[in-house]
Amino acid sequence: MQDTSGRGASRRQVLAMLGKTLGGAAMYHGMASLGFAQPSTFSGPLRLDGAPKGSHVLVLGAGMAGLSAAYELRNAGYQVTVLEYNGRAGGRSWAIRGGDRYTELGGAEQVCHFAKGEYVNPGPWRIPYHHHAMLDYARRLNVPLEPFIQVNYNAYLHSTAAFGGQPQRYRTVQADYHGHVAELLAKAANAGRLDGDITAEDKDKLLESLASFGGLNKDMLYAKGFPSSDRRGFDVAPGGGLMPRAQYSAPGDRAALMRSGLWAHLAVAHQYEFQSSIFQPKHGMDQIALALYRQVRQHVQFHAKVTKIDQDARGVTVTVEDARLPGQGIRQVKGDWCVCTIPLSILSQVDVTAGPDLLAAIGAVPYAAAFKAGLQFRRRFWEQDEGIYGGISYTDQPIGRICYPPSNFQARGPAVLLGAYMFGPNAFEFSAMDTEERLREVVRQGGQIHAQYEKEFDNGVTVGWHRVPWINGCLGMWTEQARAQHYDKLCAIDNRLVLAGEHASFIGGWQEGAVLSAHDAITRLHAKARATTGKAT
Amino acid sequence: MQDTSGRGASRRQVLAMLGKTLGGAAMYHGMASLGFAQPSTFSGPLRLDGAPKGSHVLVLGAGMAGLSAAYELRNAGYQVTVLEYNGRAGGRSWAIRGGDRYTELGGAEQVCHFAKGEYVNPGPWRIPYHHHAMLDYARRLNVPLEPFIQVNYNAYLHSTAAFGGQPQRYRTVQADYHGHVAELLAKAANAGRLDGDITAEDKDKLLESLASFGGLNKDMLYAKGFPSSDRRGFDVAPGGGLMPRAQYSAPGDRAALMRSGLWAHLAVAHQYEFQSSIFQPKHGMDQIALALYRQVRQHVQFHAKVTKIDQDARGVTVTVEDARLPGQGIRQVKGDWCVCTIPLSILSQVDVTAGPDLLAAIGAVPYAAAFKAGLQFRRRFWEQDEGIYGGISYTDQPIGRICYPPSNFQARGPAVLLGAYMFGPNAFEFSAMDTEERLREVVRQGGQIHAQYEKEFDNGVTVGWHRVPWINGCLGMWTEQARAQHYDKLCAIDNRLVLAGEHASFIGGWQEGAVLSAHDAITRLHAKARATTGKAT
Structure with missing residues (x-):
């Protein structure tokens, strides 16, 4: 349970491991290839028009990539059909609220008992000022944003091996x-x-x-x-x-x-992805995805598990079954074109008709493990007792960090904070515990920072991303070598099929990467559709 | 109109002048004595009780010091009467909104034409995480807070003499x-x-x-x-x-x-008063004062200009006249005790019965000049065109800085930003212009940062603090020498009279200083009242 590699920010645990294995230079290259801390290429809302009459595009997945592709294609005049595994839209753009149920691989079900209005974002949780495509959707779809507090001078930096284990401001x-x-x-x-x-x-x-x-x-x-x-x-x-x-x-x-290593946490605030100003949608990170979903809801089919993607010169045929009833509800959905946003960790398990280059690329990207815990406490003791309003405390314990809610300051009653966010071996270790044990351990470790934890803890929910049935991981882990060999081929249109998602971007693990990837993919697909004569169905 | 002393933050222009005059060491001492960047001494809500039966306290001024004194004394069982010069509560805790009228010394009247919901805070505009007394009132009185964005990595630093005058991110x-x-x-x-x-x-x-x-x-x-x-x-x-x-x-x-000097702006974020997290009340800085006012409104008399404060062994007699009609409506208000929060710049012009120590202290503190401008633009071009959401751009031009609104991000329609905030000679120079000329010059200078200024400017309002009739300045400018000689005497109870306000604190110019000063003053006054036998009226 001991780990000291997590001194850096969030997913940089993974990078720290890369650094230890491959040396510093590899680490920097790794950072570039993972797409960390990179801005967005966005020059305004997408303006496609003139869809070939009657053209039908199948969009696989209703996360940010699939929803934005469907929305823009629909606006351009295409018929669209979105096939989504889950019974909700958003994919990793997800907020868990009181009453929600979540069943992970292995069958463990959690029922969330958060109070009304409380939530945790198990996936993305921040939108930097330069993620223009995401901000643009929020603006166009009237999703209100509020500041996320990345840096809090009154929060703690904690190392079990420094300053007698006492958290430092x-x-x-x-x-x-x-x-x-x-x-x-x-x-x-x-x-x-x-x-x-x-x-x-x-x-x-x-x-x-x-x-x-x-x-x-x-x-x-x-x-x-x-x-x-x-x-x-x-x-x-x-x-x-x-x-x-x-x-x-x-x-x-x-x-x-110098010996404490606590200085390592100071750099986070200066890295491009975490610089102020930075935002969250009010009421949960799924709000932008859900706003897009409302625009295209009549075209979305939930509980549609894709088992096969076939294509020929005339069109695309996707075989689906009912995600709730394995082997049942099998049907075929046909279209002229297909935008596939299924994570590579899943897509690599699907029967896809495509050239060897694309198939090789689909299999070339392992997925990172990550673990998050949302904890509800009976009161905002971090504000009331310690003057910590929003922001993040960092620790070298496996939980990695504690993130305090940047909204509803000074509210009475219970509140939810992010009690753990970890990657790699720690994430595997936590996900291997049963759901109650995970919470006990998260609360125990957090108690090293806040003595109030044990007394004030109410309930919690945890997500181990490699146990999430529809992704088996949290984000695509491109190596520099894989990127050089496979990235362009992954993104290229294969006959009538094009891929999109954060994995098909240089802004890995961020919604902005998913959206820009979708914009680029459908722009190219649109050009090909207009240039192509003959219709499939 | 040229000034390069304003590279530091906000009121540090004044300190820069001190630094130039007195040398670096004096500057640091000056910073300490001005109470810059200092936290709060607050150990929880004030708990006074057991007011002597029928005791009556006159509170002069309905700013944060006066309102918090009246609120706490009322709660302790005192009869209170608050005498306020203005026709509104809040004092410097002030927000100017569309429809508001403001007449400065010299007679110039401005009518604010801001759109509904827009405002500018001409006085205090931020509440740091360690201003516990202010945060406590916000909590107890249900005033919602939102994050103020102090640091924006995408805002500009600008020097007319560096980088060809081009603003740098x-x-x-x-x-x-x-x-x-x-x-x-x-x-x-x-x-x-x-x-x-x-x-x-x-x-x-x-x-x-x-x-x-x-x-x-x-x-x-x-x-x-x-x-x-x-x-x-x-x-x-x-x-x-x-x-x-x-x-x-x-x-x-x-x-x-190094030569640009732009690095000087980087230190601001690290100074105690400006560290994240930092807040503003939603809807304007006056919201906390107004919430206090609602608690004691039946005890507040507006338009009451204090012309004389008399006291003897039996009580206090305050002479007031109608602030709107000089020389008219003259009356005497009597009480057992008096908490005077009138700024020293005004109080030094009032006939006060007190010992020579207090009178000397009242006359020992000059007041700083300051100037602020609120500008309404037709659209949020700083967000839409430049990706700047909240935060502050700094310039060596007299306007000093541009502060973008940290709320209602991405809203359509007009929005108000703080277009100038300056001290000292610049403030005098701007206030000497007529109100239209001020706005023209603020817009011209801001246009050096944002080319959109000229085209998008709609309307504005300016406040030159030394021309504000009820204070003639923005805050008390203690020197180290004056502090040593007069501060304790200023704060000591003189028979039945005690002073409070930011000028009677070590957190000069901040609402927290005013509130802590009031808490301390009434705690001592309460002890004296309980120890004193015999009543005046």
């Missing part, structure tokens, strides 16, 4: 890191030890900037006083009237901070 | 600053030039941390590649399917960045 860790770095560099500059690197004028500007950046005092030291306490906080807070006078806090030891 | 300035600092320090460490400062083990940890902090590549350089583009952004954004492949951006030149 984000504020003090960052202030001390900036202060010590600035002091070291100022000292070197003042001693002439940078003279080969910078001019005298630049040195003056550098020193001026370091005082500002690091909260250094007039002697260019990071020491107890106003500039450092203005960043890390005070021992006795200033007040009003004749309250006790403020007392400065003492900066922490540099060596202890 | 916050993201690129910060990434380049971190990257260059990390590279310089890593280079020194690797060359053994820090060996006197750190141990070999600490050096390894330092290098590891610098790669993370700065986005350095495997050669410990801040260079074009994934790690730097992951922070500063890409030239061509990654996309989906077969969209054009991503292209990294090239880091900016170190010397140009």
Whole structure:
């Protein structure tokens, strides 16, 4: 149960493992190929028109890729049929609420007991300011957004092996890191030890900037006083009237901070995907998907498990069965074209008529394991007792982080937080437990950060993504090699079939990747449809 | 009209001036004495009880200090009478909305033409997570809060003298600053030039941390590649399917960045008062004050201009006249005790019966000038065209900054932003213009950041605080010397009179200072009232 690889942010646990196995350079390449922290290519709403009369497109999957493809194709004049395994739209764009039931691979069923209005997003949970396609759908479909709080200076950074296991405030860790770095560099500059690197004028500007950046005092030291306490906080807070006078806090030891590794969490806020401003839809991440669904609902068939995708020169035939009744309700659905957004982890198990290049690509991408837990507590003790409003605490325990709800601040009554978000071996280990045991362990570990956990815990729900029946994983794990060999072939139109989804994008694991992938796929398919004469059915 | 002292945040223009006059050390002391960036001393809701039967407290002023004093005293059993100059409660906790009229010193009247639901906060506009007393009132009185976006990586930093006057994205300035600092320090460490400062083990940890902090590549350089583009952004954004492949951006030149001074804006986010999470009440900053007002409204008399405060061994007599009709409606209001929250800039012009220590203190604190402009534009071009959702752009022009609304994201129709927030000489200069000319100049300067300004501007409202009739300034400017000499005497109870307000706190210019000051003052007054026998009236 011990793991110290998770100091970085979210899915970067996976990257940390890559880093350990392959070395730093591979890790950077891995980051690029996984599509981490990358922005969006979007130049405005898609404008397709002039669909060939009567053309019919089958869209497999009603997640963000499938829904956006169906919506845009329908708007362009195509007949569309969306076949979805689940009994709901959204796919990974999912919110679990009170009353929801979820059965994972292996048969364990969870019934969610969250209070009215509470939810957890087991899949995507944030929309950065540069995910323009997602923001555009939210705007066009009137889905209200609210700020997600990525950085909270009053949240905790926690390592079981540092500072006696005591959680440290984000504020003090960052202030001390900036202060010590600035002091070291100022000292070197003042001693002439940078003279080969910078001019005298630049040195003056550098020193001026370091005082500002690091909260250094007039002697260019990071020491107890106003500039450092203005960043890390005070021992006795200033007040009003004749309250006790403020007392400065003492900066922490540099060596202890460096060894703690807690500085690793500070970089997250600066990475492109996590930079402010960043959003969530009000009332749950599924709201954008559901808004798209409402636009095309008459074309969507739920509980349709795809077992075969056949195509020839005249059209596409998809065989489905009732997802609730294995082997039953078998039928064939025919169309002229097909946009398949089924995750590769599932599609690789489906009988697909396609060229060897596409088939090889479909089999080339393993899927990451991930685990999330939503915990309902009887009260917002993190706000009431600790002054933490939204944001994320990080820990080197397997739970990885605790994310506090960025909405309904100061509300009375129960509230749900994200109590665990982990990848790789930790995720496998947690998913191997029974559902009650998972919650007990998540609560136990979270209790190392918040003493109130045990007493205030009410109920919870967990999702181990590799046990989710319709995906068996959380996102496609492209390696640099696989990307070079297979990516273009995965995305190319194979006769009448084109793939879309986050796995067919460079923004892996993000809804934006799924949507841009769909936009690109249907733009190419539309061009081919218009250029193609003859209809299949 | 040229000013380059305003690179820091908000009221730090004033501090920059102090710094220039008195040197760096004085500046730090000045920061402490002005109460900048300081947290709150608050240990829970005030619990006073057992007011002497029939005791009557006069509260002068219905801003946050006066309202919270009246509310708590009323709850403790006192009879309270609040005398307020304006025809509304809130004082500086003020929001200007469509239909509002405001007449400044000199007689110029502005009528606000904002659309329904739009507003500007000419006074306080943020509540940090550690302003516990303010947050507590919001909670107890059911005032909903929403996140204020202090930092926006996609907003601009602008200097007329740097980068050809082109606004730079916050993201690129910060990434380049971190990257260059990390590279310089890593280079020194690797060359053994820090060996006197750190141990070999600490050096390894330092290098590891610098790669993370700065986005350095495997050669410990801040260079074009994934790690730097992951922070500063890409030239061509990654996309989906077969969209054009991503292209990294090239880091900016170190010397140009250092000389630009734009790094000075980066420190703001780390200062205690501006750290995330930070809030605003939904619908305007006056909502907390108005919620308090609703609790005590039957005790509040509006349009009551205090001209004299007299006291003797038996009680307090306050002379008021009708604020709308100078010299008319003169009357005397009597009470046993008095809590005076009138700003010192006004109180120093009032006839007060008090000891020489208090009178000297009242006269010892000059008030800062400040100027704010709220601008309504026909559409949210900053969101629609530039992907800026909330947050602040900074400029070295007199307007100082542009703050984008952190709510109603992606709404259609007009929206209001804060188009100027400046202090000192700039504020005087802008306030000297007529109201139309102010707006023209604010729009002209903002147009240097946003080309859409001229075309999309609709209407606006400006407040030059030293021309606000009931305060003649924006906040008390304590010097370290004045603080040492006068502060305790200002706060001490003088017979039956005690002062409260941000000026009687170490959290100057913040509502939290006003509230804590009031809590402290009435706690002491209550103790004295209980200890005192004999009643005045």
